[in-house]
Amino acid sequence: xxxxxxxxxxxxxxxxxxxxxxxxxxxxxxxxxxxxxxxxxxxxxxxxxxxxxxxxxxxxxxxxxxxxxxxxxxxxxxxxxxxxxxxxxxxxxxxxxxxxxxxxxxxxx
Numbered sequence: 001x002x003x004x005x006x007x008x009x010x011x012x013x014x015x016x017x018x019x020x021x022x023x024x025x026x027x028x029x030x031x032x033x034x035x036x037x038x039x040x041x042x043x044x045x046x047x048x049x050x051x052x053x054x055x056x057x058x059x060x061x062x063x064x065x066x067x068x069x070x071x072x073x074x075x076x077x078x079x080x081x082x083x084x085x086x087x088x089x090x091x092x093x094x095x096x097x098x099x100x101x102x103x104x105x106x107x108x109x
Contacts, residue, residue, distance in 0.1 A: 003030050003040055018053065 006029050011019045027037055038054065045052035 003032070003037070006030060018051075 003026070006026060007014055007021075010025075011021070013019055021041075023034055023037060026032070027034055030037070032040070041050075041052050041054070044050040
């Protein structure tokens with residue numbers, strides 16, 4: 001499962017075109033050895049979930065299934081949540097300022 005998340009985040013074009021995989025980085029991240037990784041990728045090919053082209057120096061795979069962004073972990077998700085939180089906090093401060101009767105405000109014309 002960790003392999004799928006890593007591939008989806010690291011190779012966003014994997015759903016639309018063949019992508020050359022960096023097997024060294026994948027094995028480092030997923031704690032799989034090279035042969036286990038190749039076995040998993042071959043299983044994906046056998047199950048019809050992707051198309052594997054394994055050459056001696058490069059490994060390419062393309063997923064046949066469409067990307068499901070609702071379930072894909074996004075690397076910018078945390079930043080978006082923080083941005084929205086900050087935006088909401090600033091909006092609440094503006095409402096508080098406008099509703100404060102004790103503070104004099106310039107007239108808006």
